[in-house]
Amino acid sequence: MMIQLTPVSAALDAARQAELLYLLQHDCGSCHGMTRKGGLGPPLLPGNLRDRPVALMENAVLDGRPGTPMPPWRGLLTEQEARWLVEAMLRGEGL
Numbered sequence: 001m002m003i004q005l006t007p008v009s010a011a012l013d014a015a016r017q018a019e020l021l022y023l024l025q026h027d028c029g030s031c032h033g034m035t036r037k038g039g040l041g042p043p044l045l046p047g048n049l050r051d052r053p054v055a056l057m058e059n060a061v062l063d064g065r066p067g068t069p070m071p072p073w074r075g076l077l078t079e080q081e082a083r084w085l086v087e088a089m090l091r092g093e094g095l
Helices: 013-031 054-063 079-089
Strands: none
Touching: 013 079, 054 079
């Protein structure tokens, strides 16, 4: 199954992309494992995510997942930034 993404990287400057990658590696990694192979949270590897709807993943980043330790990041991240993080996970960036 091929995932169609609308690239947002052009809309985010390089400095913000670096900050988001740091967040992905360290903040997300603290629960999902530093190599994103899973931990308290499920794995965030391209192979584990490719069949999930992009919008569902963006919503999980922005609004958290009720009943789980996954916190909401809305207010700290824009929708564009959440999309960039999802795209980065699907590309396997930072692994």
